[in-house]
Amino acid sequence: MVESGTRTTHSFGSRCKRRVEDPSEDPMLYPCRKREKDPDDSIRSKLGYVLIEVLCRLPCRSAIQCMSVSKSWFSLISDPYFVRRFIHHRHQLSRSDSDSVPFTLLLQYKESQKNILVLPSDNSELFIDCGGGGGLDFLDFLPCFERARKNYPFCIVASFNDLLLVRSEVPPIRKPSFCEYCICNPLTKQWLTLPHLPCSRRNDMVGFVCDLCSCDKEQRCVTNAYYRYKVVLIHSPTETNTTQLSLQIFSSETGEWRGSVVSSQRGLNPFRMTSLDAGVLVCNGILYWIDADKYGLMIKGFVKFDPFNDAERCHYIDPPINLLPRDLMSFGVFQGHLRIFQIPGHHSPHDDGAYKFYVWELENYGTWCLKHKVNFKDTVSDHSDLVKIANGITPPGALLAFHPNVSEIVFLQLGNYIVLCNMQTRVLKVVSQLRDGGKILPGISCYYVSVYAKSVFLLTQPSWPTPVPPLPFH
Amino acid sequence: MASSSTSVVVSNKEKENKNTKKVTLKSSDGESFEVDESVAMESQTIKHIIEDGHYSSLALSLSVKTTMASSSTSVVVSNKEKENKNTKKVTLKSSDGESFEVDESVAMESQTIKHIIEDGCANNEIPLPNVTSGILSRVIEYCKKHKEAAGESEPSVTSYTSNSTTNPLTEWDTEFVKVDQNTLFDLILAANYLDIKGLLDLTCKTVADMMKGKTPQEIRETFHIKNDYTPEEEAEVRKENQWAFE
Numbered sequence: 001m002v003e004s005g006t007r008t009t010h011s012f013g014s015r016c017k018r019r020v021e022d023p024s025e026d027p028m029l030y031p032c033r034k035r036e037k038d039p040d041d042s043i044r045s046k047l048g049y050v051l052i053e054v055l056c057r058l059p060c061r062s063a064i065q066c067m068s069v070s071k072s073w074f075s076l077i078s079d080p081y082f083v084r085r086f087i088h089h090r091h092q093l094s095r096s097d098s099d100s101v102p103f104t105l106l107l108q109y110k111e112s113q114k115n116i117l118v119l120p121s122d123n124s125e126l127f128i129d130c131g132g133g134g135g136l137d138f139l140d141f142l143p144c145f146e147r148a149r150k151n152y153p154f155c156i157v158a159s160f161n162d163l164l165l166v167r168s169e170v171p172p173i174r175k176p177s178f179c180e181y182c183i184c185n186p187l188t189k190q191w192l193t194l195p196h197l198p199c200s201r202r203n204d205m206v207g208f209v210c211d212l213c214s215c216d217k218e219q220r221c222v223t224n225a226y227y228r229y230k231v232v233l234i235h236s237p238t239e240t241n242t243t244q245l246s247l248q249i250f251s252s253e254t255g256e257w258r259g260s261v262v263s264s265q266r267g268l269n270p271f272r273m274t275s276l277d278a279g280v281l282v283c284n285g286i287l288y289w290i291d292a293d294k295y296g297l298m299i300k301g302f303v304k305f306d307p308f309n310d311a312e313r314c315h316y317i318d319p320p321i322n323l324l325p326r327d328l329m330s331f332g333v334f335q336g337h338l339r340i341f342q343i344p345g346h347h348s349p350h351d352d353g354a355y356k357f358y359v360w361e362l363e364n365y366g367t368w369c370l371k372h373k374v375n376f377k378d379t380v381s382d383h384s385d386l387v388k389i390a391n392g393i394t395p396p397g398a399l400l401a402f403h404p405n406v407s408e409i410v411f412l413q414l415g416n417y418i419v420l421c422n423m424q425t426r427v428l429k430v431v432s433q434l435r436d437g438g439k440i441l442p443g444i445s446c447y448y449v450s451v452y453a454k455s456v457f458l459l460t461q462p463s464w465p466t467p468v469p470p471l472p473f474h
Numbered sequence: 475m476a477s478s479s480t481s482v483v484v485s486n487k488e489k490e491n492k493n494t495k496k497v498t499l500k501s502s503d504g505e506s507f508e509v510d511e512s513v514a515m516e517s518q519t520i521k522h523i524i525e526d527g528h529y530s531s532l533a534l535s536l537s538v539k540t541t542m543a544s545s546s547t548s549v550v551v552s553n554k555e556k557e558n559k560n561t562k563k564v565t566l567k568s569s570d571g572e573s574f575e576v577d578e579s580v581a582m583e584s585q586t587i588k589h590i591i592e593d594g595c596a597n598n599e600i601p602l603p604n605v606t607s608g609i610l611s612r613v614i615e616y617c618k619k620h621k622e623a624a625g626e627s628e629p630s631v632t633s634y635t636s637n638s639t640t641n642p643l644t645e646w647d648t649e650f651v652k653v654d655q656n657t658l659f660d661l662i663l664a665a666n667y668l669d670i671k672g673l674l675d676l677t678c679k680t681v682a683d684m685m686k687g688k689t690p691q692e693i694r695e696t697f698h699i700k701n702d703y704t705p706e707e708e709a710e711v712r713k714e715n716q717w718a719f720e
Contacts, residue, residue, distance in 0.1 A: 050662050053674065057682035064718035068690045068711045071702050127720075187717050 004192035004469050052082055056089040060464050061125070080471040083225045083464055084215070090463040091221035102461040103404050104128070105411060107418070108136075108156050109451045110436060114148065119411075119418065119432055124461060126162070126187050141189040144168040144182055158208035158231075159457035160282060161224060162187060162466050165208040165231065169199055181231055181250070183208070183468055186459075190468040194231065194250050195257060203236040203271045205454075207280035207287040210466075211308050224466045228252045230307045232287060234280070240294040241267030245314060249307060252470070266316040268303065272296025279454025283333045285309075290331070291316070299329050302338070320360045320368035328395055330453050334402040338362040339371070341399035341410070355395050359410070359423065372408065372423035379421070381428040385443045389414045390428065397421075400451060401458050413451055416441040497524065564591065565599040566614070572607035573599070576614055583617035585669035604667045609660045612650075616673050619646060651680040655697070 055063045055077065063086065067074045076082055104126045105119040114135040118128045128138045136154065139145055147168040148154035158165040166182045177199045184191035213226035233248040245262045274292040281288045287305045292298060305314040319340065323329060326345025331338060340360040346353070359372040376390040376397075389396050396414055403409035408424045411431075418432040434441050434449050441449065495511040499520070515521040562578040566587070581600075582588040590600055602610060623643050651658065658677060665674035685693055694701055703711070712719050 050659055050666075050678075053662065053666070053678045054681045054685070057675075057679050058686060061718045062686055064715050065690060066685070066693065067715060068703070068708050069693050069701070070699050071707075073699075074711060188715070189717065 004190070051076060052085055055082070056086045060086070080225060083467070083471060084223055087223045087225055087464050088215050088221065091215060091219060101405055104459045104461070105401055106159070106457040106459060107400065107451050108455040108457070109434070109449055114155070115436060117418065117432060117434060126459065126461060128186060138186060139166060139184070142166065142182055142184060142191055144180055144193065156455070156457060157206045158280065159459055160208050160210050161460050162462060163210070163468065164457065165206065167206070183229070185465055185468045188465045192469050197248070197257060200235070203276055205234045205271060205276065205280050205289055207232040207234065207282060209282050209285055209287060209307060211285055224462050225464065225471045227466070227470045232305070232307055234289065236271035237268050238270060240269045243267055260311065262305065262311070263313045264303070264316065266301070269294050269296070274299060277452040277454060278330060279452070281331060281333060281338070283338050284336050288331070288338060299323050302331070317362070317366070328398070330399045332399060332402045334361065334407060335404070339402055340368070343395045353393070374421070374423050374426055379426045379428050383428070383430050386414055386417065386419065386428045386430065388444060399453070400456050404458060404460060415443045416445060416448060417443050563598070566610060567599060567601045568605055568607035568610040569603045570607050574610060574614055576618070580614070580617045580621045583621055583670055587668065605664045606660070609657070609664050612661065613664050613668065613670070613673065616650060617670065619643065620672060647676050651677060
């Protein structure tokens with residue numbers, strides 16, 4: 001039903017095998033063997049404890065390299081107990097380290113040519129080689145990648161922490177067409193595929209959410225070694241003002257796709273460009289997407305759905321202010337809070353022609369709070385192109401993502417530049433430039449590549465790579 | 475003699491505990507003696523008076539003559555002196571039969587020992603069958619040093635941090651772990667058995683640092699570990715976790 005694997009098809013030995021080595025051979029495992037009374041102690045006993053506690057204090061990469069030291073070390077490190085201990089040990093270290101969570105911003109655009117732009121943070125260890133063509137080649141370890149080679153539909157549709165959800169389709173040629181979803185960790189190259197689905201003709205949106213298991217109830221930490229996950233396929237309402245939403249949900253607990261109908265108190269409209277281009281956002285384990293008016297032009301609000309705790313219904317969130325036509329709005333997440341990025345259009349003759357942007361944050365009580373307000377005219381930059389764009393006559397930029405660690409920093413697209421904007425200092429800095437098929441596009445041009453929010457993926461790097469599939473629960 | 479010894483003790487105590495509450499005992503013939511409240515409370519009579527609050531903050535009237543008062547005061551003071559110097563001790567007995575007498579507060583750096591004492595199972599001698607005398611003496615040295623440091627500043631000094639900017643004992647710790655491998659591993663086991671977080675962290679981190687940056691072969695050599703992989707098997711392990719080896 002659910003297939004999984006890593007690059008090679010054989011995995012070395014059975015990971016549950018425990019081999020009791022000759023104690024004289026491995027002083028790290030058996031340093032006190034002269035006092036050892038019970039030679040049948042398993043590796044998890046006091047003696048193996050030395051090695052576990054030492055390895056927990058190594059960087060993850062080094063700990064994994066130690067698998068090749070000896071077979072008994074391999075057994076120990078690949079044991080779920082070790083992974084759990086490793087992850088939990090990190091929880092006990094300084095918690096103020098949230099400032100330096102490594103991350104990678106991954107942009108996917110012009111999907112017909114499969115362009116990828118990767119922006120790792122300074123401390124990121126995820127090295128994605130896009131190849132000369134700047135494409136999805138880094139996913140070539142996936143069995144479904146052959147479809148990409150044949151130019152069948154193949155793209156990344158969602159991400160969660162350090163995992164990606166990839167969709168590929170086999171169009172109807174001889175066999176009936178089907179659609180396949182695949183969850184993978186691009187760092188460790190582990191993957192699993194979900195059961196096939198028939199291709200849908202409707203406009204669907206996809207959400208991918210994991211529920212991490214609690215590591216220690218007292219300290220309230222979670223571990224990414226054990227988790228359950230759901231992939232939620234949201235079918236577009238077929239009529240305006242519907243109060244019933246049709247979903248298809250894959251749950252890791254059941255291992256299958258199940259259809260479900262979810263009720264909404266507010267009428268929902270069919271998905272059009274505004275909703276489809278924004279895609280589904282995950283915040284605190286809850287899915288959010290945009291509900292637009294019946295023409296699909298203006299955002300009416302946000303639909304909220306909790307597949308783990310409240311799967312019978314969805315809720316509605318009104319935007320902070322009533323939006324008008326020509327207002328641009330997109331949403332994102334910052335540290336567990338939903339955020340809106342808004343560029344008001346020019347409505348009144350009093351407008352001085354400058355564009356401003358606002359960042360709103362949804363507080364715990366359901367109210368919106370204005371967090372940042374920036375006038376593009378006030379921004380400063382070393383780069384003359386940015387200055388031109390910021391003072392231009394069209395809305396200068398679009399939101400890509402909020403910086404995961406710093407509240408006042410935001411990633412924007414200005415022209416064909418990827419820009420970092422500090423909303424307090426108002427400094428704009430170019431961090432990258434969009435390419436097409438490997439060729440750098442001119443920063444200012446009459447043709448701007450659209451990078452849709454649904455194709456902006458913020459991958460965070462945990463202390464231990466999330467295993468795919470999750471480790472077996474004891 | 476009595477009065478001079480009284481004044482000496484009191485002033486020492488003053489230096490040590492600047493905030494100790496003091497009371498003044500006034501003898502019947504008008505001489506005043508200022509002593510620590512705790513010292514004065516050696517006398518049950520005075521204790522009751524103080525506890526009942528029936529006195530002004532400074533003066534107690536005692537119908538005792540000066541010399542008598544001062545002599546009994548000095549006796550009281552010196553007894554307390556001995557008592558304070560006689561902080562509670564426990565005896566730790568190593569697996570090879572050697573006994574170590576340590577301050578209870580130092581011994582309680584070990585959570586294991588702390589629980590034994592708190593459960594009242596101590597009898598003042600605690601056998602530690604998993605720790606040899608050589609290791610135990612080092613562990614005690616560590617606990618003493620860290621307890622002292624904690625006494626001079628906030629208790630959190632002996633906690634998890636190995637960050638040298640917050641841990642003033644970094645240099646001492648570094649010297650402490652300059653021992654042979656066997657001793658180091660024994661220290662890890664002892665720290666685990668005795669549940670001493672700081673020592674466990676220090677020793678494990680030391681071994682981890684010895685491993686960092688080394689190739690698997692170098693690690694084998696450092697720790698005398700036999701490679702039981704065939705070349706093909708080893709290559710397969712690397713291939714499966716290629717990302718970590720790049």
